[in-house]
Amino acid sequence: MTNELLKIENLKTYFDTWAGVVKAVDGVSLNVKQGETLGLVGESGSGKSVTALSILRIVPRPGKIVDGRILYKGESLLEKKENEMQKIRGKEIAYIFQDPATSLNPVFSIADQLVEIIRHHQNLSKQEALERAIDLFKLVEIPDPEVKIWNYPHQLSGGMKQRIAVARALSCQPSLLLADEPTTNLDVTIQAQILELMKNLKKKLGMSMILITHDMGVVAGVADRISVLYAGRVCESASARTIFYNPKHPYTVALLTAVPNLAIKREKLKVIPGTIPNLIEPPSGCRFHPRCEYAQPACSQEVPPLVEIEPEHYVACLRAKEIDVKSPLRAE
Amino acid sequence: MSIKRKVLHFFPTRVAHAVQSPLAKYVLRRLLYLIPLFFGILILVFVATRLAGDPVKLMTGLNPRITAEARERLTQYYGLDQPLYYQFAKFLWELFQGNLGNSYALRGGTPVTTLIGDYAWETFKLQLAALFFSLVIAIPIGVMSARRQYSKLDVSVTTTSLVGTCIPIFYMGIVTILIFSYFLGWFPYGQAHSLEPSRYPFGSYTLDELWHLALPTAVLTFATLAPVVLLVRSSMLEILRQDYILAARASGLSERTVVYKHALRNALIPVVTYVGLYFGGMLAGAPITETVFNWPGVGRLYVEATAKLDFPLIMGITVFITLMVLVANLITDITYAYIDPRIRIE
Ligand SMILES: Nc1ncnc2c1ncn2[C@@H]1O[C@H](COP(=O)(O)OP(=O)(O)OP(=O)(O)O)[C@@H](O)[C@H]1O
Ligand code: SF4
Ligand SMILES: [Mg+2]
Numbered sequence: 001m002t003n004e005l006l007k008i009e010n011l012k013t014y015f016d017t018w019a020g021v022v023k024a025v026d027g028v029s030l031n032v033k034q035g036e037t038l039g040l041v042g043e044s045g046s047g048k049s050v051t052a053l054s055i056l057r058i059v060p061r062p063g064k065i066v067d068g069r070i071l072y073k074g075e076s077l078l079e080k081k082e083n084e085m086q087k088i089r090g091k092e093i094a095y096i097f098q099d100p101a102t103s104l105n106p107v108f109s110i111a112d113q114l115v116e117i118i119r120h121h122q123n124l125s126k127q128e129a130l131e132r133a134i135d136l137f138k139l140v141e142i143p144d145p146e147v148k149i150w151n152y153p154h155q156l157s158g159g160m161k162q163r164i165a166v167a168r169a170l171s172c173q174p175s176l177l178l179a180d181e182p183t184t185n186l187d188v189t190i191q192a193q194i195l196e197l198m199k200n201l202k203k204k205l206g207m208s209m210i211l212i213t214h215d216m217g218v219v220a221g222v223a224d225r226i227s228v229l230y231a232g233r234v235c236e237s238a239s240a241r242t243i244f245y246n247p248k249h250p251y252t253v254a255l256l257t258a259v260p261n262l263a264i265k266r267e268k269l270k271v272i273p274g275t276i277p278n279l280i281e282p283p284s285g286c287r288f289h290p291r292c293e294y295a296q297p298a299c300s301q302e303v304p305p306l307v308e309i310e311p312e313h314y315v316a317c318l319r320a321k322e323i324d325v326k327s328p329l330r331a332e
Numbered sequence: 333m334s335i336k337r338k339v340l341h342f343f344p345t346r347v348a349h350a351v352q353s354p355l356a357k358y359v360l361r362r363l364l365y366l367i368p369l370f371f372g373i374l375i376l377v378f379v380a381t382r383l384a385g386d387p388v389k390l391m392t393g394l395n396p397r398i399t400a401e402a403r404e405r406l407t408q409y410y411g412l413d414q415p416l417y418y419q420f421a422k423f424l425w426e427l428f429q430g431n432l433g434n435s436y437a438l439r440g441g442t443p444v445t446t447l448i449g450d451y452a453w454e455t456f457k458l459q460l461a462a463l464f465f466s467l468v469i470a471i472p473i474g475v476m477s478a479r480r481q482y483s484k485l486d487v488s489v490t491t492t493s494l495v496g497t498c499i500p501i502f503y504m505g506i507v508t509i510l511i512f513s514y515f516l517g518w519f520p521y522g523q524a525h526s527l528e529p530s531r532y533p534f535g536s537y538t539l540d541e542l543w544h545l546a547l548p549t550a551v552l553t554f555a556t557l558a559p560v561v562l563l564v565r566s567s568m569l570e571i572l573r574q575d576y577i578l579a580a581r582a583s584g585l586s587e588r589t590v591v592y593k594h595a596l597r598n599a600l601i602p603v604v605t606y607v608g609l610y611f612g613g614m615l616a617g618a619p620i621t622e623t624v625f626n627w628p629g630v631g632r633l634y635v636e637a638t639a640k641l642d643f644p645l646i647m648g649i650t651v652f653i654t655l656m657v658l659v660a661n662l663i664t665d666i667t668y669a670y671i672d673p674r675i676r677i678e
Contacts, residue, residue: 053578056581058581058582060573060578061481082587085584086586087584088584089581089582089583089584090582090583094582094583095579095582097575097578097579098575099575102574102576103575103576103578103579104576104579105579105580105594105598106672106673107597107598107671107673108597109673116585117583117584117585120583120584120585121584152674152677154673154674154677165579168579168583
């Protein structure tokens with residue numbers, strides 16, 4: 001247990017809106033070990049970003065963390081004061097945003113933005129911070145760093161901006177990187193480059209990472225462990241190998257089946273029927289039951305707990321032991 | 333393009349280089365647009381004045397013994413018997429020599445330039461004071477209101493501002509004068525100075541100036557404040573939702589830095605445009621405020637000139653106002669480019 005870097009227990013983050021209380025994250029438990037990459041996978045709207053923002057305690061209003069515990073290096077983040085959190089954000093835990101086009105401030109040069117953050121967390125002169133920023137540019141493999149660093153965001157391409165976002169996140173050598181769909185808005189070749197870059201950097205700098213995505217294909221070669229999120233709850237959590245080859249939750253299987261580029265026979269590719277539930281009044285019992293092909297009356301009555309069905313393999317399904325789901329990746 | 337090249341050809345290389353810097357290029361381009369606009373406005377106003385009536389008739393209307401011949405002579409004296417294009421050409425020719433002609437009616441034929449010179453300073457004083465105070469007050473209030481959207485503070489600020497935008501400035505002016513000048517007698521009414529030095533508070537000319545300035549500045553500030561507050565608020569709300577603000581928070585920057593550096597700089601972009609356009613007109617004088625407060629500024633002068641069909645004065649003030657608006661536009665553009673690199677670069 002000593003090598004546990006981050007532990008989230010029963011996290012609940014709700015948005016109190018005019019229409020009602022949106023239970024975006026409703027009892028999520030996760031953990032990330034030292035040096036490990038956790039893949040956080042789920043459909044759009046399943047609460048992945050809100051979970052990550054909750055860790056840093058920067059959930060935008062009207063969002064509020066209403067319950068749960070977040071332990072980072074054994075310390076409870078929810079009990080920290082705002083100024084203590086400011087020392088953790090960016091320095092201990094860094095965040096990479098989904099959309100590189102909007103995550104850099106358009107009115108400041110890249111140099112200004114990086115130097116500001118570096119100097120905020122480290123006691124360096126402007127010149128030293130600038131040199132550090134240029135080193136970071138080299139680290140994320142941006143050509144002409146001395147020139148490019150003086151550019152403004154609108155002068156750079158999407159892939160370049162995302163490299164800069166990675167550089168910004170790495171600027172203070174964080175122990176944990178929250179990468180929120182860092183490649184979703186890039187085209188395919190650039191996606192692969194950025195993923196490769198992040199994988200290498202992670203190894204080089206010995207960080208831990210939570211890689212958030214809705215695409216099982218993205219986490220395939222990168223994550224050590226995977227947690228699958230559905231409608232604000234974890235439905236399955238295990239090593240990447242187990243998730244891909246021996247999943248127990250019907251939703252995990254459905255997600256795997258929906259990925260086109262996972263070297264699966266064509267005819268097996270299918271979309272998950274139905275839509276993500278309304279999070280103001282989510283389905284009772286197992287939230288997946290309206291879409292689950294194995295659902296039984298009990299599924300709409302009872303909330304399935306997250307149970308360790310075999311060592312390090314957690315599943316939240318009432319029928320996990322009876323039903324025999326098969327990964328589409330496994331040969332018949 | 334080619335015209336610009338030719339223009340640049342005349343400059344010594346150094347100037348040419350300066351002119352080719354991105355910001356200068358941008359400003360130069362804007363200036364080139366403004367020239368046709370300037371002449372367009374002059375032609376419009378020129379034609380409009382000539383259509384408005386006959387100043388000679390107006391001058392002589394109350395004199396029952398005026399002869400037709402005397403009228404004829406006056407018309408000739410003012411050059412109003414000439415064809416319109418000739419009159420306009422003459423006006424332009426004199427304009428380029430810095431001569432705006434003599435007023436028909438005010439102070440017995442004083443040169444228009446002298447008149448404007450006398451009145452413009454009072455206008456600037458009043459408008460700049462109001463601009464300064466309204467921005468200094470509106471920006472922090474708008475920001476605070478946006479940060480606590482839907483709080484009691486926000487609701488009261490929004491409501492007050494909406495009400496504020498609806499009160500006509502002449503009404504606010506009259507009420508203020510009634511209360512603070514007429515009933516309470518705390519502030520003087522009308523003019524920018526006391527007539528006799530003996531009435532200066534503590535014998536100080538500066539204090540007397542400020543004392544006269546207080547009421548009109550307060551009313552003008554209040555009138556311009558409300559829309560700016562609403563604009564700052566809505567612009568700030570929009571920016572606070574952006575990813576880069578969340579990114580700045582995620583980097584551990586303090587709330588102060590996030591709001592007042594990262595967000596405000598972006599939020600001010602539309603505010604600069606609005607304020608620039610609005611105060612461009614205001615710098616030229618606010619006819620209503622100046623009339624209500626009997627303030628000796630260009631706006632009031634314009635009202636008088638129009639009432640008397642004082643052609644040279646009307647045209648002179650038009651030139652002045654147009655130039656002021658154009659200058660304000662230019663300052664707006666430069667500020668805009670300074671704040672927003674997307675305009676400055678490429
Ligand atoms: N500001 C907000 N106000 C109200 N509801 C919100 C707000 N932000 C997020 N939510 C709700 O929280 C839920 C989870 O959102 P979240 O952004 O975490 O999804 P996600 O899993 O990251 O999806 P995506 O793949 O689209 O990024 C959504 O259903 C959304 O409606
Ligand atoms: S609990 Fe029932 S509805 Fe939910 S996943 Fe398991 S079988 Fe399907
Ligand atoms: Mg998201």
